[in-house]
Amino acid sequence: MTPDDMKRQSALKAIELVESGMRLGLGTGSTARHFVDLVGAKVKAGLDVICVPTSIATRIQAESLGIRLTTLDETPELDLTVDGADELDDHLQLIKGGGGALLREKIVAMASDRMVVIADLSKRVPRLGAFALPVEVVRFGWRSTEDWVHSCIEEAGCSGPVTLRSGPSGEPFITDNGNYILDCALGRIDDADMLHDLLKSVPGVVETGLFLGIADTAFVADENGVVTLSAPINAA
Numbered sequence: 001m002t003p004d005d006m007k008r009q010s011a012l013k014a015i016e017l018v019e020s021g022m023r024l025g026l027g028t029g030s031t032a033r034h035f036v037d038l039v040g041a042k043v044k045a046g047l048d049v050i051c052v053p054t055s056i057a058t059r060i061q062a063e064s065l066g067i068r069l070t071t072l073d074e075t076p077e078l079d080l081t082v083d084g085a086d087e088l089d090d091h092l093q094l095i096k097g098g099g100g101a102l103l104r105e106k107i108v109a110m111a112s113d114r115m116v117v118i119a120d121l122s123k124r125v126p127r128l129g130a131f132a133l134p135v136e137v138v139r140f141g142w143r144s145t146e147d148w149v150h151s152c153i154e155e156a157g158c159s160g161p162v163t164l165r166s167g168p169s170g171e172p173f174i175t176d177n178g179n180y181i182l183d184c185a186l187g188r189i190d191d192a193d194m195l196h197d198l199l200k201s202v203p204g205v206v207e208t209g210l211f212l213g214i215a216d217t218a219f220v221a222d223e224n225g226v227v228t229l230s231a232p233i234n235a236a
């Protein structure tokens with residue numbers, strides 16, 4: 001089974017949660033893409049759902065599949081968001097933002113009664129941090145913000161290079177919200193709450209890719225099937 005087959009298996013598990021009448025958040029990335037395809041197929045077969053995409057890319061995909069879309073301004077509360085992750089640990093703490101959509105992904109997930117993560121086994125880690133933590137920052141004064149990000153990293157007991165994310169032709173990557181992303185290659189994050197809180201106290205930081213206490217369930221696929229992980233009761 002290829003990693004892509006596993007992504008589809010986890011998406012197939014998540015689609016079982018979807019019922020007519022639901023308001024859904026649609027995640028971003030190659031795993032979420034499978035879920036959106038499955039929603040599209042069900043819509044063609046008569047499923048009645050209304051969805052909020054977490055990125056322009058997902059909006060374009062959903063529109064092409066005939067999925068009825070709304071915004072959080074029109075529909076501020078959602079029933080379920082299904083999204084991928086770059087890393088998840090046993091407590092369902094996540095790193096997200098590899099695709100650059102972390103801000104909208106977090107806003108949409110927080111507007112939802114439930115966030116369910118879909119992933120292949122490669123995303124499951126004993127401790128967060130091997131994947132560089134994306135931090136979305138406003139463009140104005142980003143170099144000063146970067147200095148503050150370094151200070152926060154140190155104060156949280158972490159270390160590692162911070163890099164301005166580049167697009168395909170080497171220019172800075174711009175998020176759907178017009179911001180930059182600083183990728184923080186920390187290796188390990190021992191106190192994710194502390195790091196997140198410190199980073200959020202910096203004025204130029206818009207959001208971090210740490211999703212803490214947000215997801216309640218994860219479907220993680222491997223060669224043998226799909227494992228269901230649940231967040232500790234008081235964490236979600």
Ligand code: 5RP
Binds near residue numbers: 102
């Ligand atoms: C995008 C994300 C994605 O969910 C994350 O990068 C996982 O992507 P993929 O499913 O392609 O591995 O956070 O901002």
